Amino acid sequence: MPLTQPPLDENGNIEPHDHDGIADGDTIIRKISHHFVVDDKNGGKRLSSMAFKASNNEMSVDIESLMLEDGINPQEFVTTPVWIGSISLMAGAFRSAGLMVGYEPVEGNPYHGEVWGKVTSSKSKTLAKAANWYVPISGVSVI
Amino acid sequence: MTTGADITAFSGDVIQLQTQTTPSVVVDSSVVWSQSVIDKLNLFCRLEEGWDGYNGKPVRLSTANFVIKMLERIYQPNFPEPQLVPGSNGDVQIEWHLEGLDLELHCLSPYNVIAWRETEATGEDGEEVPIRADFRTVMNWMNEYMEADIAPHAATA
Numbered sequence: 001m002p003l004t005q006p007p008l009d010e011n012g013n014i015e016p017h018d019h020d021g022i023a024d025g026d027t028i029i030r031k032i033s034h035h036f037v038v039d040d041k042n043g044g045k046r047l048s049s050m051a052f053k054a055s056n057n058e059m060s061v062d063i064e065s066l067m068l069e070d071g072i073n074p075q076e077f078v079t080t081p082v083w084i085g086s087i088s089l090m091a092g093a094f095r096s097a098g099l100m101v102g103y104e105p106v107e108g109n110p111y112h113g114e115v116w117g118k119v120t121s122s123k124s125k126t127l128a129k130a131a132n133w134y135v136p137i138s139g140v141s142v143i
Numbered sequence: 144m145t146t147g148a149d150i151t152a153f154s155g156d157v158i159q160l161q162t163q164t165t166p167s168v169v170v171d172s173s174v175v176w177s178q179s180v181i182d183k184l185n186l187f188c189r190l191e192e193g194w195d196g197y198n199g200k201p202v203r204l205s206t207a208n209f210v211i212k213m214l215e216r217i218y219q220p221n222f223p224e225p226q227l228v229p230g231s232n233g234d235v236q237i238e239w240h241l242e243g244l245d246l247e248l249h250c251l252s253p254y255n256v257i258a259w260r261e262t263e264a265t266g267e268d269g270e271e272v273p274i275r276a277d278f279r280t281v282m283n284w285m286n287e288y289m290e291a292d293i294a295p296h297a298a299t300a
Binding site for chain 2: 031032033035036038039040041046048049050053055056059060078106112120121122125
């Protein structure tokens with residue numbers, strides 16, 4: 001079911017919100033740039049906590065259910081054109097961390113969502129533990 | 144050590160040349176520093192909009208230059224070289240993942256740093272401290288790690 005239009009502020013910009021059309025069990029995807037890959041303490045590779053941090057208290061994501069409704073292959077969408085990997089969490093995992101999960105379509109991406117709220121290093125670790133690879137980067141652990 | 148066009152750097156000052164067409168960090172050439180860190184920051188300052196698959200912006204030059212000054216301040220011989228990771232809003236994180244210490248310095252903007260560490264003593268939640276210009280806490284954390292790392296070796300010597 002399409003999501004209802006998100007709330008707008010007086011300037012017509014989407015306000016931070018927690019969309020009730022996004023269920024806790026819905027899959028939320030986040031593209032992962034190779035810049036987020038760092039060395040871990042054991043000689044392997046892992047994701048930096050920056051992959052889970054909300055710069056300026058907002059973190060861009062993609063909403064899987066919207067892609068599926070449109071007949072789009074989510075794994076193809078999130079790796080087009082060059083993004084090498086992506087992770088996924090349930091919307092409820094963000095909410096359990098005190099964050100809001102909203103719908104924010106943007107030009108070129110009608111499946112775009114936003115996670116709003118402050119994400120500390122500690123909280124980013126909580127999110128990383130709840131995350132799984134959606135499109136994995138070979139040899140890199142999520143946490 | 145400097146990058147980019149011909150640069151005359153005054154001690155302790157950061158100068159952005161008007162003639163440069165691409166942003167570059169500037170360092171005091173009298174400081175011995177890791178060229179890889181400087182190269183990384185220059186790379187991050189030149190990231191294209193949308194580098195993260197969304198609306199990611201390049202690291203701000205002012206933030207990159209502040210990071211250089213911060214690292215110069217906390218630099219200690221024999222402490223491992225940091226890893227650097229760009230943020231989506233012009234910010235950058237400096238991090239170390241070592242046995243017994245995870246240390247992250249999230250530089251949101253000049254004089255706006257969130258320092259966090261995780262050790263056995265802090266537990267998984269770690270310890271977070273906001274920092275503007277006083278890096279003594281971070282230097283203490285680094286010293287604690289160095290002393291703990293050295294002590295076991297000394298005991299078995």
